[in-house]
Amino acid sequence: MMFHKFSVVYRCSHILKRYYTTDLIKFTREDRLNILRKMALTKSRENPVIMTLDTPEFKSIFNEELRSLVSLFKEYGYEIRIAGGAVRDILMGKQPKDLDFATTATPTEMKEMFTTENIRLINLNGEKHGTITPRINDKENFEVTTLRIDVVTDGRHAEVQFTTDWMLDALRRDLTINSMFLGLDGCVYDYFFGYDDLKKHRVAFVGNAVTRIQEDYLRILRYFRFYGRIALEPNKHEEGTLKAICDNGAGLSNISGERIWMELKKILEGNFAGDLMVTIVENDLAQYIGLPNNPNKAELKKVWTQSGHLNLNAITLLSSLLNNTDDAITLNARLKLSAFDRDLALFIVNHREPKLHSKPLMPYQQLILKSKSKPSDTKNMCIEVLKYINSPYWEDLVKWEIPKFPVSGNVLKENGVESGRFMGVVMNELKIFWANNDFNLSVEELVKEIPRISNELAEKKKKK
Numbered sequence: 001m002m003f004h005k006f007s008v009v010y011r012c013s014h015i016l017k018r019y020y021t022t023d024l025i026k027f028t029r030e031d032r033l034n035i036l037r038k039m040a041l042t043k044s045r046e047n048p049v050i051m052t053l054d055t056p057e058f059k060s061i062f063n064e065e066l067r068s069l070v071s072l073f074k075e076y077g078y079e080i081r082i083a084g085g086a087v088r089d090i091l092m093g094k095q096p097k098d099l100d101f102a103t104t105a106t107p108t109e110m111k112e113m114f115t116t117e118n119i120r121l122i123n124l125n126g127e128k129h130g131t132i133t134p135r136i137n138d139k140e141n142f143e144v145t146t147l148r149i150d151v152v153t154d155g156r157h158a159e160v161q162f163t164t165d166w167m168l169d170a171l172r173r174d175l176t177i178n179s180m181f182l183g184l185d186g187c188v189y190d191y192f193f194g195y196d197d198l199k200k201h202r203v204a205f206v207g208n209a210v211t212r213i214q215e216d217y218l219r220i221l222r223y224f225r226f227y228g229r230i231a232l233e234p235n236k237h238e239e240g241t242l243k244a245i246c247d248n249g250a251g252l253s254n255i256s257g258e259r260i261w262m263e264l265k266k267i268l269e270g271n272f273a274g275d276l277m278v279t280i281v282e283n284d285l286a287q288y289i290g291l292p293n294n295p296n297k298a299e300l301k302k303v304w305t306q307s308g309h310l311n312l313n314a315i316t317l318l319s320s321l322l323n324n325t326d327d328a329i330t331l332n333a334r335l336k337l338s339a340f341d342r343d344l345a346l347f348i349v350n351h352r353e354p355k356l357h358s359k360p361l362m363p364y365q366q367l368i369l370k371s372k373s374k375p376s377d378t379k380n381m382c383i384e385v386l387k388y389i390n391s392p393y394w395e396d397l398v399k400w401e402i403p404k405f406p407v408s409g410n411v412l413k414e415n416g417v418e419s420g421r422f423m424g425v426v427m428n429e430l431k432i433f434w435a436n437n438d439f440n441l442s443v444e445e446l447v448k449e450i451p452r453i454s455n456e457l458a459e460k461k462k463k464k
Contacts, residue, residue: 044167044191051195053186057090061099065140069101070184076113078105080144081166081181081189088177091188091198101144102181104164107132110144130162148172150215167191171206174219175226179206202238203227209244217251221263221289224280228270235275245283252288260289261335268314274304281321290334295321306390315341316384319348340377347381352388360393361400362435368402369431375402403439405431407446415450422457429453 061082073080080103086096105113110132114121122141123133130146147169148160163169166181166189173179176194183189190196192206203226205212205219213219223245227237252260267276277300280286286295303312303320315337322328328345331337337345355363364382371378379402386394407430409423417423433449434441 043193045193048167048189048191049187050190051188053090053182053188055090055093057093057095058182058186060095061086061090063140065136066099066142066184068136069134069142069144072113072117072119073103073105076105076109078103078109078113080105081183083145083181084173084178087180087182087188088194088198090182091180091195099142101142102147102166102169103144104147105144106146106162110134110146130160172215173206174212174216174222176204176206177226177230198230201230201232203230204238204241205244209241210248213244213248214251217248218255218259218263220245220249220252220285221260221267224276225263225266225270228267228272228276231272234272235279237279242279242283245285249283249285249288252285257290257333257335261337264289264318264335265314268312268317273317274300274308277304277317277321286321290331291318291321292323292327292330294323296323297321303388307387310387310390310394312387313344313384315344316348316388319345319352320388322349325349343373343377344381344384347378348385348388351382351385354389354391360391361397364397365400366432366435369405369435370428405434406441406443411443411447412450415447417450417454425457426450426453429457 070080080101083100083102086099089096103110107127107130111121111127114132114134120135120138121132122135123131126133126143130148131143132145133141133143135141146162147164147166149163149165149168150172151159151161170179170181170189170191176192176197178194179190179192180194181189188195197204203223205223223241267273267280270276278297280289281291281295281297281300287293300317300320303317308317318331319328322331322345325346328342328349331345332342351367357363364386367382368375368378379397379400383394383397386397407427409419409427412423412426413419417426430446430449430453433453434446
C-alpha cells in the first residue's frame with residue numbers, strides 16, 4: 001500500500017527514528033513520547049482533569065458487569081477509561097447509548113488477563129485494530145481498545161502504534177468534543193478543551209483541521225453530523241474549518257460509498273439537515289459523494305423550507321438535489337443504497353410534481369394499486385412524495401388501508417382474457433376503474449367492464 005499523507009505524529013516519529021538509527025542521540029521510550037507531545041503543535045491543558053462527575057447520567061452506567069470489568073483492570077494494574085461519544089453525551093446530560101473503553105493494556109495483555117480469569121472473548125477480528133471484546137458474566141460485551149497513535153495514514157486507514165500516553169491517543173481523534181476520557185471514578189480528562197467547546201456548542205477539529213481531515217477524509221462528513229447534534233444555529237461554521245473542508249473535499253472520492261452513506265444519512269436525519277446539505281454543496285463536495293455536479297440547490301432549499309418539519313426520510317431530502325433519474329442511478333451506484341432507498345430516490349424524482357385531481361389522494365392510491373413492488377412499500381413512497389410537496393393529505397394516506405383488489409388472473413382468464421402481457425394491461429385498467437369508483441365495486445360489476453376495456457385496448461393498438 002502506498003501512503004501519501006502523513007500525520008503530525010508520524011512526521012515527529014520519523015525524525016526521531018533518523019536520529020536514533022544514526023546513534024547520534026539515543027532516546028528512551030519516555031523521551032520519545034515527551035518530544036512527540038511537544039512537537040504535536042496543539043494547544044493542550046497542563047492538567048487534563050477538569051472535574052469529577054457525580055451526576056445521575058454517570059451513575060446510571062454502572063451495573064454488576066461494568067463493576068467487574070473495572071475491578072479486573074485495577075487488579076492487574078492497567079488503567080481503563082470511558083472514551084469518545086459516551087463522555088460527550090454524559091456531559092450533555094444525556095444517557096449514553098454505547099460505552100467505548102480505552103486502556104493502557106495492550107491487546108496481548110488483555111487476552112492474557114481475560115484468559116486467566118476464564119472470561120470469554122468475542123469478535124476476535126477487532127484485535128488487529130487494538131480492540132478486545134470480553135463478555136462479562138456471560139451477559140454483557142465491552143469493547144476495550146488499547147491507546148494508540150497513528151503512525152502512517154492514507155486518508156482512509158491508519159497504521160497504528162500502541163502507547164500508554166492518554167494525550168497522544170486524544171490527539172489522534174477527530175473533534176475536540178470526542179477527544180475526552182472519563183475515569184470510572186468520575187474524573188473527566190479533557191486535553192484539548194473539548195468541554196469548553198461543548199459549552200459553546202462549537203464543533204472543532206483537534207489541533208490542525210487539515211491534518212485531522214487528511215488522516216481520514218470521512219471526518220469531513222463527521223464534522224457536519226456532529227454540527228447538527230451540537231450547534232444551536234444552522235450556519236455558524238468557522239471560516240478556517242470550512243476552508244480546510246473545501247480544500248480537501250476531493251479526498252472523499254476514495255472513501256467507500258457505504259461509509260459515506262452511513263454519515264450522510266445521519267446528517268440528513270439530524271438537526272439543520274437542509275442547511276447543512278446546502279453548505280456541503282456550496283463547499284464543492286457534491287461530486288465526491290454521489291450527487292450531480294450541478295445539484296438542484298434551489299429545490300433543496302424549497303423542500304427544506306416547506307417540509308423540513310415533517311421528519312422526511314433521508315433519501316427524500318437528498319433526492320431534492322437530483323435533477324433526473326440518471327442522477328438517481330448515479331447516486332445509487334456511488335452510495336450502494338438499499339433496494340428501498342434506491343427505489344425511493346427514483347420514485348421521488350419521477351413523481352414529485354403535484355398531481356392535480358378532484359380527489360387529491362386518488363393518483364397516489366392508483367400508483368399503489370398498480371405497483372409491481374410491494375403495495376406497502378409503494379404506499380410509503382407515496383407518503384414521502386406528499387411530504388416532499390408539503391401536501392396536507394399525507395396523513396390521510398397514512399391512515400388509508402390498502403384494499404384488496406377482488407379480481408384475480410383466473411377470473412380474467414375465465415372471461416376470455418389471454419394470459420401474458422395483455423392480461424396485465426387489462427388488470428391495470430380494471431384497477432383504475434375500481435379506484436375511480438372508490439374501491440367499492442364487486443367482482444361481478446368489474447367483470448362486466450372486461451369487454452369494454454379489452455375493446456378499447458384493442459382499438460388503441462390498431463391506431464399505433
